Amino acid sequence: MDAAEYGAVRHSKIHPRFLNTNSTSHKWAFGAIAELLDNAADASASQAIMEMRVFEVPGGSDGSGTEPLEALIIMDNGTGVDREQMHRLLSFGHSEKAALLLAQQNGERDVAADHKPIGRYGNGFKSSSMRLGRDALVLSKTKEFCTVGLLSQSFLESVDADDVLVPIVSWRHGKDERGEDTYELLPDIKDGEAEQSLAIISKHSIFSSAEEIMGQFMPIGDTGTLIIMTRLRGFDTGALELDYRSTPEDIVLHDPTAEDGVFQKERHNQRAGSKIKLDYSLRAYLTYLYKVPRMQIYLQGAKVKTRRMTGMLSSRHIETYKPNFVAEPATIQIGFSESQHEYGMMIYHRNRLIKPYVRVGIQNDPDERGMGVLGIVEADFLQPTHNKQDFDDSRTHYRTLLKKCAETLKSFWWDNVERGEAEAAEEEAAGALFSGQRRTRKRKAPMMDRWIQCDFPECLKWRKVPANYDLEPYKDGTTPWYCQYHPDPAWANHDVPEEQELVEP
Structure with a gap:
């Protein structure tokens, strides 16, 4: 039977207090920010801009003056969302990520071949935005529509709401004969919806009129999304x-x-x-x-x-791990890191970092074994928890992976450090070495792939460059690098496909 046939049955409601309760799943603020960037990446964005700034909003003791309001702003140039998609974005349990992945696999959506969306619960935007601030204004632009929506605990508390109300307004945008932007308000789905929604947004956001709101679509570009979070989380100290x-x-x-x-x-x-x-x-x-x-x-x-994470490893060793319960193996790449104090396993799921610097095996012992060794693990067979800062280990798959990482680390440490120390000790005992010349570490000749990313927004491909190529001018990111700078003419073109990374052991 269809759910519509049960119209007489009561519906479950979500009280506005749940917005705050739900946000506490993010213990770490940066994890909440990462969720919002994931949404941009899943919308095929090639660029995301993030900043904190101060807005002057109406305030003062009598309401006639202004007061500063700090905001966290994230803007991307992705595909944007229309009115119905905005409603799903601001509602609970609606996720289009699985459908997006299927469309990608069927060739129905033009996204990077190696990009796989990681969201699945339909909760990421709500939990992350409300973790960072009490109010979130979302302005989004598709090729045809401009839409604004508000998720605001301040508004809901002010009207003593017992359900989560999400005011949304949408316009069809275009150009007039003079090339100037035009906005046509979409008809109401329910009588008075646009008028009421616009009144709420104008009163409870940092923009007080329809003209101000529509002016915020201009910086977005052809398509994209702008999120403005206000009443940010702070401490009792202010x-x-x-x-x-x-x-x-x-x-x-x-x-x-x-x-x-x-x-x-x-x-x-x-x-x-x-x-x-x-x-x-x-x-x-x-x-x-x-x-x-x-x-x-x-x-x-x-x-x-x-x-490019694997480009940070010297003496890189590659190993695959394929337990009998997965179709595709996980890849474990391990090597010496650039800093001895930053070590452990960096565990990724669908290209996204979930668990950084997880100490395994000998790295947990009270000595220096395993220090300075970094592992890059791609574990798509694991399922992240809904805050994407840990893995669901109800079937012990995560612990099994860590055990394999510990074994790989122990073998790597023996081959690259302890074997050399043992050989040095034997030579010293045989009198082959003078006192004070004992080697403490033996490392194999460094094997480090050197990658650099093209800064042309329509390209962004990674190129492998020779060991003697000078990357110093581009190290801080202020000087752009483009494919045509590649010393090998075979790779000095945006149209040349990206070289595949060696991941075979």
Whole structure:
């Protein structure tokens, strides 16, 4: 029977307080930001711009003046959403990611061949936006429509709502004879819907008129989405959790209980005084968020210099792991990292970082074994939890993978470190070495793929360059690099397909 036949049965409602309760699944603010960037990537965005800034909004003791309101803004150039898609975005349990993946597999949607959407619960936008701020204004532009929607705890509390109301207004946009933008309000689905929705958005957002709202579509470009989150989360001291003032071109996670004022996750065997930068620096986290980045990200006005993760490994060893319960094997790539204090397994799902710096095997022992060794693991067979910061381990698949990573690490450490130490000890015992010349480490000749990404927005392909190619001018991301700079003419063209990474052991 169809659900419509049960019209007499009561419907379950979601109380507005659930917006805050639901947001607590994100213990870490950067995880919430990553969810919003995932949505941009799934919408085929090649660029995302993120910044925090201050708006002046009506306020003051008598309401006649203005007061500052800080906001977190994320804008992308993806495909955008129309009125019905906006409603699903602001509702619970509606996800188009599975259908998107199927359309991609059937060749019905033009997206990067290696991009697979990771969302599936239809909860990501709600939980992440409400984790960062109490109110979220969403403006989205498709090739035909401009749509604005508001998810606001402030509004719902002010009207004592017992259900989640999401005001949405949509216009058909075009050009007139003079080439100027035109906006035609779409007819109501319900009588008075557009008028009421526009009145709510004008009163409870940072824009107080339809003209102001429509003016925000211009920076978006041809298509894309702009999210403005306000009434951001802070502490009793008045300080915001997201600190954009202390560090230029970055957003730092503030922790008033920490001695230095910045957040740090607890990790086993982390040396005192050493910190993992991606725990508290958004710029550092975004550098590693995608194993093979396909989107340019700008933070506080400066481009994030993304890295191809496997290009960070020297003496790289590759191993595949295929338990009998999966169709496709996981790839474990392991090698020496650039920093001895940043080590562990970086575990990705569908190109997205889920668990950074997971210590396995000998890395958990109270000595220095395994320090400085980084693993890059692509585990698409695992299922992330709904906040995408951990894995569902109800069937022990995750623990089984960690066991395999521990075995791979132990073997790598023996081949690259302990074997050399054992040989040196034998030589020393035989009198072949003088005192003080004992080798403490033997590493194989470094094997490090050197990759650089083309900065042309319509390309963004990764190119492998020779070991003697000078990458220093492009290291900080301020100087663009393009395919035509490649020293090998065979790769010096945007139309040449990207070289495949060696992943066979």
